[in-house]
Amino acid sequence: MPRTLAAFLACLGSTQAQALVLLGDVFEAWVGDDVLSQPFEAECALALRAFAQQRPLLVMRGNRDFLLGPAFFEATGAQDLPDPCVLRSPLGQALLAHGDAWCVADTAYQQFRAQVRHSAWQSAFLAKPLAERLAIAQGLRAASQAHQQDPNHSHADVDLEMAGQHLAAANCNVLVHGHTHKPGTQGWGSGLLRHVLSDWDLDGHGTPRCEVLRWSQAGWHRLPPSAC
Numbered sequence: 001m002p003r004t005l006a007a008f009l010a011c012l013g014s015t016q017a018q019a020l021v022l023l024g025d026v027f028e029a030w031v032g033d034d035v036l037s038q039p040f041e042a043e044c045a046l047a048l049r050a051f052a053q054q055r056p057l058l059v060m061r062g063n064r065d066f067l068l069g070p071a072f073f074e075a076t077g078a079q080d081l082p083d084p085c086v087l088r089s090p091l092g093q094a095l096l097a098h099g100d101a102w103c104v105a106d107t108a109y110q111q112f113r114a115q116v117r118h119s120a121w122q123s124a125f126l127a128k129p130l131a132e133r134l135a136i137a138q139g140l141r142a143a144s145q146a147h148q149q150d151p152n153h154s155h156a157d158v159d160l161e162m163a164g165q166h167l168a169a170a171n172c173n174v175l176v177h178g179h180t181h182k183p184g185t186q187g188w189g190s191g192l193l194r195h196v197l198s199d200w201d202l203d204g205h206g207t208p209r210c211e212v213l214r215w216s217q218a219g220w221h222r223l224p225p226s227a228c
């Protein structure tokens with residue numbers, strides 16, 4: 001995805017943000033930290049490191065890159081964020097999540113998620129040769145794309161009751177997540193607000209999508225990365 005990568009690298013290099021938080025699925029797939037030997041992943045890691053040497057960079061795992069491991073965080077200097085977690089800043093606090101864990105209506109996905117998050121499954125997977133892991137990831141990606149092209153397919157959404165419980169437990173009223181392919185800002189319940197991040201794709205898979213969510217004293221704003 002060369003145009004998407006170029007936009008990401010330009011954003012990392014030019015943003016005036018005091019910190020950058022990436023809420024998962026930065027990579028289409030991450031089959032183990034030894035992919036840092038591949039040119040694309042190495043280029044991304046180098047750019048992330050250049051940012052992290054100047055300002056805090058915080059990275060959460062998503063459902064595609066859940067195998068980001070210690071060598072990735074070492075190579076980039078990023079801080080490893082648990083999912084969910086509370087972001088505290090002088091502006092206030094917000095609950096951050098990738099989003100997939102709360103899409104509970106998608107029971108088939110939740111079964112898959114439980115399986116691949118299990119340490120025994122991960123050890124067995126990581127023991128396979130890199131080429132085999134890359135082939136498995138490509139197969140899963142192709143199956144997922146075929147599934148999404150099914151006319152009956154709709155992306156699952158976060159269960160708002162569950163999200164509200166997490167917000168209450170964390171003493172937050174703002175939630176930021178991605179994953180659902182339904183970008184936008186929505187109020188619900190008594191004063192709760194969620195900002196759903198857009199995915200990034202400037203390489204011709206549907207309508208071009210590329211958006212940053214900025215939190216500043218002026219509030220929350222969605223911006224094209226060239227303006228961040």
Ligand SMILES: [Mn+2]
Pocket residue numbers: 024025062063064098100178179180
């Ligand atoms: Mn996701």
